[in-house]
Amino acid sequence: xxxxxxxxxxxxxxxxxxxxxxxxxxxxxxxxxxxxxxxxxxxxxxxxxxxxxxxxxxxxxxxxxxxxxxxxxxxxxxxxxxxxxxxxxxxxxxxxxxxx
Amino acid sequence: xxxxxxxxxxxxxxxxxxxxxxxxxxxxxxxxxxxxxxxxxxxxxxxxxxxxxxxxxxxxxxxxxxxxxxxxxxxxxxxxxxxxxxxxxxxxxxxxxxxxxxxxxxxxxxxxxxxxxxxxxxxxxxxxxxxxxxxxxxxxxxxxxxxxxxxxxxxxxxxxxxxxxxxx
Numbered sequence: 689x690x691x692x693x694x695x696x697x698x699x700x701x702x703x704x705x706x707x708x709x710x711x712x713x714x715x716x717x718x719x720x721x722x723x724x725x726x727x728x729x730x731x732x733x734x735x736x737x738x739x740x741x742x743x744x745x746x747x748x749x750x751x752x753x754x755x756x757x758x759x760x761x762x763x764x765x766x767x768x769x770x771x772x773x774x775x776x777x778x779x780x781x782x783x784x785x786x787x788x
Numbered sequence: 789x790x791x792x793x794x795x796x797x798x799x800x801x802x803x804x805x806x807x808x809x810x811x812x813x814x815x816x817x818x819x820x821x822x823x824x825x826x827x828x829x830x831x832x833x834x835x836x837x838x839x840x841x842x843x844x845x846x847x848x849x850x851x852x853x854x855x856x857x858x859x860x861x862x863x864x865x866x867x868x869x870x871x872x873x874x875x876x877x878x879x880x881x882x883x884x885x886x887x888x889x890x891x892x893x894x895x896x897x898x899x900x901x902x903x904x905x906x907x908x909x910x911x912x913x914x915x916x917x918x919x920x921x922x923x924x925x926x927x928x929x930x931x932x933x934x935x936x937x938x939x940x941x942x943x944x945x946x947x948x949x950x951x952x953x954x955x956x
Binding site for chain 2: 689690691692693694695696697698700701702703704705706707708709710711712713715717718720721722724725728731732735736738739740741742744745747748750751752754755756757758759760761762763765766767768769770772773778
């Protein structure tokens with residue numbers, strides 16, 4: 689039987705890799721993919737705790753996270769398309785209109 | 789040797805390798821392909837956690853629908869490889885360092901936890917993670933959040949069309 693701590697450590701590693709990508713990469717699409725990685729790490733944590741306590745509420749939370757991730761992907765990619773249409777770039781360093 | 793532990797090791801290593809490829813690949817297409825394989829290996833790990841239903845939804849929704857959306861947008865924008873790595877600004881260096889620091893803190897905390905899976909009787913084992921058990925939880929305890937999520941998906945759908953369309 690695999691200890692739950694192993695699953696939690698894997699989720700932590702995945703979350704930090706996603707966070708690293710969000711903070712370091714400049715392509716907006718890759719930044720979105722890294723956000724999906726972080727959401728998946730959270731799902732894995734929910735499922736690991738559900739298995740630890742032996743009840744299914746964590747699975748329901750994972751479903752809700754997946755639904756919100758789908759909504760986020762649709763809206764986020766629409767925004768990327770709108771920005772690309774007006775700026776001709778998806779580099780997050782070039783999009784600094786709202787800075788200051 | 790425990791077969792469950794071997795499977796977990798294989799899936800975990802492959803998940804982390806694909807995730808590493810997502811954040812290091814130069815072309816967004818390669819990132820997306822690595823992301824698909826990350827989702828598939830994560831679905832395998834969900835099965836090891838007895839979450840079969842969530843694993844199936846993971847493959848259908850994430851590896852299917854969301855990745856199609858991503859690939860469609862990447863091909864629509866027709867981006868080439870990243871021409872340059874981007875300057876390592878102070879913000880970016882600090883961000884990378886903070887991610888590594890968070891990993892260190894989480895690893896120390898979780899490593900000390902030593903949590904074990906719950907021991908279930910035969911009846912609980914048969915019901916755990918099935919569509920019937922999850923459906924019952926959703927439609928009794930979590931009915932209002934479920935309806936709120938369906939409303940959220942509708943709003944997201946309409947909003948995506950409004951934002952992405954140039955003229956309506």
